[in-house]
Amino acid sequence: MVSLQALAGISAVALGMVLTPGPNMIYLVSRSVTQGHRAGLVSLAGVAAGYLVYLVLAAAGLVAVLTLVPAVYLAIKFAGAAYLLWLAWSAVRPGGVSAFAPKALPADPPRRLFAMGLVTNLLNPKIAVLYVSLLPQFVDPRQGHLAEQSFILGLAQITVSLSVNALIVMSAGTVSAFLARRPTWLRTQRYVMGTVLAGMAVRIATAPNR
Secondary structure, three states: OOOOOHHHHHHHHHHHHOOOOOOOHHOOOOOOOHHHHHHHHHHHHHHHHHHHHHHHHHHHHHHHHHOOOOOHHHHHHHHHHHHHHHHHHHHHHHOOOOOOOOOOOOOOHHHHHHOOOHHHHHHHHHHHHHHHHHHHHHHHHHHOHHHHHHHHHHHHHHHHHHHHHHHHHHHHHHHHHHHOOOHHHHHHHHHHHHHHHHHHHHHHHOOOOO
């Protein structure tokens, strides 16, 4: 059984990562602004399918392998923390890119929208690191079956990510226009997310090994 602390931890990591500009957010915002909410939601369905692919792989044994090989577990733990620090720096560095400055995209049919959402997520390094390096940090062998824990934690991450992304899709145009007129708010959002991600990186790097 997964502890409430683990669920809260993976949810916080998922929230911090989904609010940090990356391939998924940039694609969803650009698609929603240029082609409408429906196109954004179809694309988000493809993103959801990508999450499920990673979740199945994790639940199929990746977590068990990482836990049973301490050296590999330790290396991936620090790799995940380092990646979060890199995301934090990307958020606060001068000239950082905002996902709410959308790129113009040609109109695509639903099948292609779904496929692009899927591919964008599968090739997103943030998601790969989340499942390979960060999810195992919240799995505790003392709490029972590892695959079951990873599946439940993965579902919590997917729920947080899809909920936030759905809100982003539905409000992309309004938020983009709002932030374009208020660059101070945009900088504040970047610094807040950078601080949160840096804090998560330190917490993961200094947490006792399980």
